[in-house]
Amino acid sequence: MGILTELRGRVEGLSSFAELDVARSELPASALGLTDAAVIELIDSVGSLARDVGTLQAVLAGVAARRSGRERGVEGLSTAVGHRTPVELIRATTGVGRGEAARAVRVGEALLEAAEGLAGSSGANADADGRAAEASGAEVAWHAPVDAALLAGRITPAQSHAIIAGLGEPAEELLTAWCEAGRRLVDEAAGWSVEQLGEQARTLRDMLDPAGAEERFARRFERRSFRMWADGDGQQRGTIVFDDEMAPWVRGVFDAALRPRRGGPRFMTDAERADAAALIDDQRTNEQLSYDLLMDLVRAGALTDAKQVFGAREPGVRVVVTAGGTRDALGRLVSSGVVEDGGTAVPGSVVDRATCIGGRVEVTVDGCGNPLSVGREERLFTRAQRVALAVRDGGCMWPGCERPPSYCEAHHSVPWSEGGATDSDVGVLLCRFHHLLLHNGGWSIRGSGPTGFALHGPPGSGREPVPLRSKSPLRWRWDPPPDRVGWRSVA
Incomplete structure (x- = not known):
């Protein structure tokens, strides 16, 4: 036609x-x-x-x-x-x-x-x-x-x-x-x-x-810059061009400080909850809070206790990389990693440096990226499980949602109240909004990590189930499910 x-x-x-x-x-x-x-x-x-x-x-x-x-x-x-x-x-x-x-x-x-x-x-x-x-x-x-x-x-x-x-x-x-x-x-x-x-x-x-x-990282690193100038009214302004490593770190600083205003996870300690309430009631705009935080960072420098600046949660950037990887004749890692929030790729040199500075947490997954399990002993998912879910899901699994893992909560696809286990292979990351929408609107998620999850509409809605896909860039490195047969042979 x-x-x-x-x-x-x-x-x-x-x-x-x-x-x-x-x-x-x-x-x-x-x-x-x-x-x-x-x-x-x-x-x-x-x-x-x-x-x-x-x-x-x-x-x-x-x-x-x-x-x-x-x-x-x-x-x-x-x-x-x-x-x-x-x-x-x-x-x-x-x-x-x-x-x-x-x-x-x-x-x-x-x-x-x-x-x-x-x-x-x-x-x-x-x-x-x-x-x-x-x-x-x-x-x-x-x-x-x-x-x-x-x-x-x-x-x-x-x-x-x-x-x-x-x-x-x-x-x-x-x-x-x-x-x-x-x-x-x-x-x-x-x-x-x-x-x-x-x-x-x-x-x-x-x-x-x-x-x-590695070459692309180096080129963008060379373009990093900071410039200040005064406009026609005398207002001082500035522009920053970030390199690939520091941009996620700075974003993590602001996310850690402003997450309660942006719909971050609801499950927190009493102290964190009090800090969140104070932040929500603050009369400053998000942009003003970001500016004040940046000025605090510049003023405080490296000598200030991080908790005084950032509050209960220190900022951080988690770099995720699969185990192994070859090295060149100079000992440099010849494989890339990805930033957990956002999936930005970073070269092997940044992975090595991040490991040196922050150490590492090992997560064991199966061939399709499904992590460890701990059964029904705990109602809430453990920190290790949340790290593993972040690696597998890459953020909120709701179709079209862009929320990164740090803004998500772990949802039991089989409700705890109905006998569901706190196992990573039946857990799914959802942002606060979609987690509440699912429970309050009659939606459901069925399936498990090994077989794949699907989003089902409210009863009587007539909606067809929607398969949920991982948003983690690392999904390309797992043994591919049936729809990606042969991928490794060309990768």
Whole structure:
């Protein structure tokens, strides 16, 4: 079916909602008359329409870029209509921001590159997973599976750009691994926000290419900076460009101080609960609290007792790395680790330094990342179990949630009151909001670590169970479940 035929069908589907067939000025008021079910249906329909329009726009942006090459000079398409670059042409014509215009051009250029690879393969057509072109023996771009998914409507242009830009260009010997990584990220794209998908792609890139991770870390470290200046009103301002190691540490400082305001875990000591109540009642904004905390850190320096500055909980950054790993001729670790909160990849040199400074905690897991168990002796999960759950789950397991492990509570998939054990293989990390929503709204999580968890809607809701996927970047290092057979052979 042609893309324009699909677009017409989607627009015709909207025509059944009379509330939308009004003058533009009357649309907001009219839309308030829609039922809740209609709103959900329309959000999905309009999202699909926007995805198709975005793909069409990206293709046209790629064509405009191709026809605006420097070799064409003043006869180039963009220059001929008065714009310096194709990005400026797209921005001025569509009214989108410069970043979105640049993304459309890059995605369009990638699609054209993939199309040229297919054209040289005796007319082979890529299927929705991009495998047909590979089977033909043609030389196709490593991102062909991503491009095929975009053209098939499985992902959006923004998701395509997040995957391609996040993985970056691979070395020649890593082309196969990059192609497989792109395919796997496409398969999981629906479970991530665009920002998370980009972070997952970057982390996966550094796992597949640890030597390159060390180089990328060094380049970003060189760009670190701090600058102060006064604006026109005399207000002193500053900007900081962080390196990969200190950014999570500073974020951890603020998280430790502000977590009670941001929906952190409810289970704490009486002293921690009192401190949390005082923080919630504080009249300062989160930004003012962050500023005051930063100034306290600068003033106090290394001589102040950490508890005086941070309160009951000291900040920290937990770096997670699988055991083993090879070393180069200079004894440097040739494998990367990840920061527990957020999954940022760090190279082997940072892993070694973190181990030297903070020691290590060993967690034993099975082939799919499921950790130790302690049975029913304890109502609450132990610290060791929570560390293990953080390694396995990578944050709140609720679909679409971005809360990191430090903001999560351990949920018994089989309630303790019904005989459920406090075992890690039946425990699931949920943030405070989704933990309360689950218990108060009639939702349930069933299954276990070895077999996989699924989120079930309230009784009578008619919702299909939603499989819950780990958000830990380390999931790529475990013996893969059935949907990732063969992953290790290319990684």
